Amino acid sequence: MVATLPLIFYPSIVAIHSTLLREAVILFGITTAVRLVLLPLKRCSRLVNYVLAGALLHIAVLLRDDNILIYVSAFAAALVIYAAQSGYVSKRQLGVGIIFTPVVAVISYPIIRSGVKFLARTRMLRASGRAVYLGEIVPRTVAEFVAFSWIGAAYFLYAPFPWMIETIPDLLVSLEGIVTFGFTVAALWGIRSVGKNHASATVGPLAGLIIAVVLYGIGTANYGTAMRHRQMFIWVIFLFGGVGITEHVTFTWPFQSNSGQRSSRPDTGRPDSD
DSSP: OGGGHHHHHOHHHHSOHHIIIIIHHHHHHHHHHHHHHHSOOTTSOHHHHHHHHHHHHHHHHHHOGGGHHHHHHHHHHHHHHHHHHHTSSOHHHHHHHHHTHHHHHHHTHHHHHHHHHHHHHHHHHHOOSTTBOSTTOOOOSHHHHHHHHHHHHHHHHHOSOGGGOOSHHHHHHHHHHHHHHHHHHHHHHHHHHHHHHOHHHHHHHHHHHHHHHHHHHHHOOBHHHHHHHGGGTTHHHHHHHHHHHHHHOOOOOHHHHHHHHHHTSOOOSSOOOO
16 A cells, blocks of 8 residues: 555646556556566466466557567566576576676677667757756767766656756656655665565566666656656555555554454453443
8 A cells, every 4th residue: 555655646647648548558567467477366377367467568568669678677587586596597507697698798789889879869859848957968878878877767766856846846746756765765675575585576676677767767858758757667666665664664543443452352251331
């Protein structure tokens, strides 16, 4: 429940028509697919659950095919951790794979460079309008991409910052950023807690989130665009943040406390005289 509160009350989610047309469908597809993989429906076989998850992800890809790299990376990371924990891949084999990762990166350098150029062009196209931020910074090389990645990710997740506020809508969206930042801090506890027992279920969504915010952070230079696009991914922060909050905050509802008081009364064997 704690994790869903921002999705219920964020103005950028409930008051933007494009959210209802596309981002909401993508969000539903991603979260439901993850749910079907991690917690399959008991009334259906595992194969049926996987087919349904694949169909939902396919719909999400049709609506925004740029995200396919994010989905593949997230599931690949989860599968690697699951295979290592289940014994399908030995620690030695995993170590060899890690050692050869730089080699794969060097071989893939032309593709990576082309991707950086594509994001640079996208950033320049989006660097227009009143809500532009850091529009003059356009990473065109891999080194510049790496150096700017964390800055772009921060603006993508939390902008507009206080110094960027000019109108009432800016103020409302900036409050969203503050709440999201609070959930991000709480997510550190949630990740540690969930990761102890469900490492693959933790690594997969986190890998997808990190790749998403880095790529969208580079390709976005307008917080009006960012607040729509980040809706597809910040649910991961809310999920782990909700776990972290519930671990450190006790929520007591009135009907629960009353029932607890009634159950704590000694049984005298006589009817109540109240």
